[in-house]
Amino acid sequence: MHSLPVIAVTVGEPAGIGPDICLRLLERARQAPFAARIVVLADRFLLAERAALLQVPISLRDWDASLPPRVDTLDVLHLPLAVPACAGRLDPANAQQVLALLDRALAGCQSGEFAAMVTAPVHKGVINDAGMHFRGHTEYLAEHTGTSRVVMMLAGGGLRVALVTTHLPLKEVPAAVTAVALEETVRILHREMGRKYGIPRPRILVAGLNPHAGEGGYLGREEIDVIIPVLERLRAQEGMALLGPLPADTMFSQPVLARGDCALAMYHDQGLPVLKYASFGHGINVTLGLPIIRTSVDHGTALDLAGSGEADPGSLFVAIEQAIEMACR
Structure with a gap:
């Protein structure tokens, strides 16, 4: 099991549906396990709070590559929010943490700690409202890997x-x-x-x-x-x-x-x-064109669905499956 590739999943905008769909990863793993180890990059307390809101029973564990994976436990690499997040309510105070998730996942991919990164949606507007120019994941990762195109x-x-x-x-x-x-x-x-x-x-x-x-x-x-x-x-x-x-x-x-x-x-x-x-x-x-593998969901933060239990995790599951295939290839 320790030879499986490790896929880093960033939770994205904390007020959006990123936490909701990441919590569904255990449900998917019980039905059809991924051929990889999955680690979610997020504020551990955000996931616990959202799980309670959604009434999803879940066990969270701090990420440790030396520990064997468990199908009943979600591995979390904890990166704290600046302020508590409320489902559906954007707060520019947490924008820096959203970018920190990307930075940590990218660093892990570059070092070989992670085989690929998968990103849940971010909200470009609130990041720019916080005073940080951000056009999107694609442009951000290109700039931070020194990739011209x-x-x-x-x-x-x-x-x-x-x-x-x-x-x-x-x-x-x-x-x-x-x-x-x-x-x-x-x-x-x-x-x-x-x-x-x-x-x-x-x-x-x-x-x-x-x-x-x-x-x-x-x-x-x-x-x-x-x-x-x-x-x-x-x-x-x-x-x-x-x-x-x-x-x-x-x-x-x-x-x-x-x-x-x-x-x-x-x-x-x-x-x-x-x-x-x-x-x-x-x-x-x-x-x-990046020197790493990055896949993502094809939808936005869906603030109106955050915390409702109605968010569809299908795109996240497919993004992870594709990242695993690319890493193995």
């Missing part, structure tokens, strides 16, 4: 959808879809599909930026000036299997999807609504 990919419902740009205002997207950004993204996606999914020569469907992929320049020139030259160069020089640029409104039709192993969208709300429609509650977020 990472790629956000969501997977679920039979789809894998990666993004060229992530958390940007829509008006800033066209300028951010540069030849450099697109080429680096395609290279990372191509490489990581082999490393993380065992597909060494993936077929990548690439969306255009504009409606109808620009309609030959009548609806925008980004396809002609940027996207087509990059795809042609990578096909010719690297032999990559790249299909596109495709109109985004038809790229996600079944006949087209059958021709690819993954899809690349130019911006957040071009690709992710389709994926979340197909898989919400059981999709996951994978950060490609």
